[in-house]
Amino acid sequence: MLEDTIMEEREELMLSLKPSKTHDPTRKLGLFLKPTSTLTNHGKPFDPTHCCEEKMCSLRVLFKGWRTQQKGWKDWVDGMHSLHKSTWKKAGIYEAVLNSCYEIKKDDNLILGFVQKWCDETKSFVFSWGEVTVTLEDMMVIGGYSVLGDSVDCAIVNEDMERVLEKLMEVRTELTRSSANKADQTQWMKKFKDSGSDIEHEAFLVLWLCRFVFPSSSAVVMKDVLTIGIHLARGVKLALAPAVLASIYRDLSLLKTKMVGFKDDDHNDKTVTAVWAPFQLVQVWIWERFCKLRPNPGHSCSPRFAKWGNKLPVKDVSSFVGSALEEFCWQPYGEDLNDHSLLSKLYQDVGRWVVLDVCLDEGLESWARCSRVSELVGIDGNCIEQYLPHRVAMQFGMNQDVPGDVARTNETSEVAWNFYSRPVTDAKLYIPSRVSEPHVTARYLEWSNKSTGSCSQLCDDEGKNLVKNELRTEGSEDAMGNNDAGGGSGDDEINALGLKLEARIGKLEEVFQYLKAKKQKVI
Known part of the structure; x- marks a missing residue:
């Protein structure tokens, strides 16, 4: 069985993708998220290019999970905040609850434009310059959710919890027997808000979960979240981040499938696709990462929605199709020194190795969960999505190599959760600086450019000089080898020359990979 570690350090021929930097590759030590592949013919970058622009405009989508606050909701949040702030922090939902007080103005065209770039196979948005995606780190910083804690598929564990569950169910049943014939969220709020009930806090969190975290039915209090609310009200930390991200991946894939399958004669079809994530x-996430596609942000970063609340979307978002590499922000969360979130405090001005103890602190364990491959289990257990951060290593301040394949571990929701929550086995982890400059390998550039076809003969001056320099170095080594040959045995000489030749071939192959990528104008 392969060692289950998160990262590896090795020497590679690498280069920066920043337009302002020189494009000459340099052999250097680099850090990579596992697994990686050393083969340029390993699979093929998925090319998501489809003629979706017209379909994007024609596809009718209802974002039913995009909920705004009810009248009186902020007042209820303020009241509960004064009583239960410490409990929310202990449960890891403090900023997530506060996020619900801010409205994010919806931009359908922007989101559907990014759906065009989504690839279900890789769980990423694929651009000509590489892959990017929404990660667990984004769920922590933007959403305010925890990646640590128990599964959302939690059970009632004592009599007190059982008593509270019975009371919540009684009210829910009462509402379903009303004239509305459903457990209406507005009526639920009227029933409990400022009531002084001994289960008001649980009822508040249940409504928050139904409306803002796991929305699944219009304005109805769902039974699925009652137990979750009871646990959170007692300060029990639950891993909400992977469950929320699973729903986002699921619905991005659903919309992409609908978009690709939209036929020319379907333009008069009134069918609406509803998504609940x-x-x-x-x-x-788009606004945080793509500077040219966002409105001017506010000054506050806590909670994160305060930075973007009530901001009007940018009018012209058509440029996203050609969004360039330099327009993407790889590490937006370490740049703001006023951001005191858990992960932001982990990043420092200089990258460092951290030796891991048996008991990890919360920040390190959270970062480890965000940066390793796993399975994401949704709230109902039926939604299980693969999580592949090694495909977007530069979003974690690491270098990017050809991503290796990852076998699924999703036979059941329990198996998937155990894979997600497995212990961190690394002896140490490298935490990159808050403004690190990650690189890519020459091998990655050749691999990522396979979708554009084979390259032609290389003939630019830079390529010729690069090969000449490599050959000149080899010539010097040959001379040294010949001078040493006179005093050694025949077998030793042959073995030594064979090793030297193998190393030189490897170097020239890497140079050739770089030049192929350059010829195809990737760099």
Whole structure:
């Protein structure tokens, strides 16, 4: 069985993708998220290019999970905040609850434009310059959700919890027998808000979960979240981040499938596709990462929605199709020194190795969960999505190499959750600086450019000089090898020369990979 570690350090021929930097590759030590592949013919970058622009405009979508606050909701939040702030922090939902007080103005065209770039196979948005995606780190910083804690598929564990569950169920049943014939969220709020009930806090969190975290039915209090609310009200930390991200991946794939399958004669079809994931998180992710596609942000960063609340979307978002590499912000969360979130405090001005103890602190363990491959289990257990951060290593301040394949571990929701929550086995982790400059390998550039076809003969001056320099170095080594040959045995000489030749071939192959990518104008 392969060692289950998160990262590896090795020497590679690498280069920066920044337009302002020189494009000459340099052999250097680099850090990579696992697994990686050393083969340029390993699979093929998925090319998501489809003629979706017209379909994007014609596809009718309802973002039903994009909920705004009810009248009186902020007052209820303020009241509960004064009583239960410490409990929310202990449960890891403090900023997530406060986010619900801010409205993110929806930009349908922006989101559907990014759906064009989504690839279900890689769980990423694929651009000509590489892959990017919404990660667990984004769920922590933007959404305010925890990646640590128990599964959302939690059970009632004592009599007190059982008593509270019975009371909540009684009220829910009462509402379903009303004239509305459903457990209406507005009526639920009227029943409990400022009531002084001994279960008001649980009822508040249940409504918050139904409306803003796991929306699944219009304005109805769902039974699925009652137990979750009871646990959170007692300060029990639950891993809400992977469950929310699973719903986002699921619905991005659903919309992409609908978009690709939309036929020319379907333009008069009045069918509407409804998605329930909280897509406001996707829009804020776009705004955080793509500077040219966002409005001017506010000054506050806590909670994160305060930075973007009530901001009007940019009118012209058509440029996103050609969004260039330099327009993407790889590490937006370490740049703001006023951001005191858990992960922002982990990043420092200089990258460092951290030796891991048996008991990890919360920040390190959270970062480890965000940066390793796993399975994301949704709230109902039927939604299980693969999580592949090694495909977007530069979003974690690491270098990017050809991503290796990852076998699924999703036979059941329990198996998937155990894979997600497995212990961190690394002896140490490298935490990059808050403004690190990650690189890519020459091998990655050749691999990522396979979708554009084979390259032609290389003939530019830079390529010729690069090969000449490599050959000149080899010539010097040959001379040294010949001088040493006179005093050694025949077998030793052959073995030594064979090793030297193998190393030189490897170097020239890397140079050739770089030049192929350059010829195809990737760099």
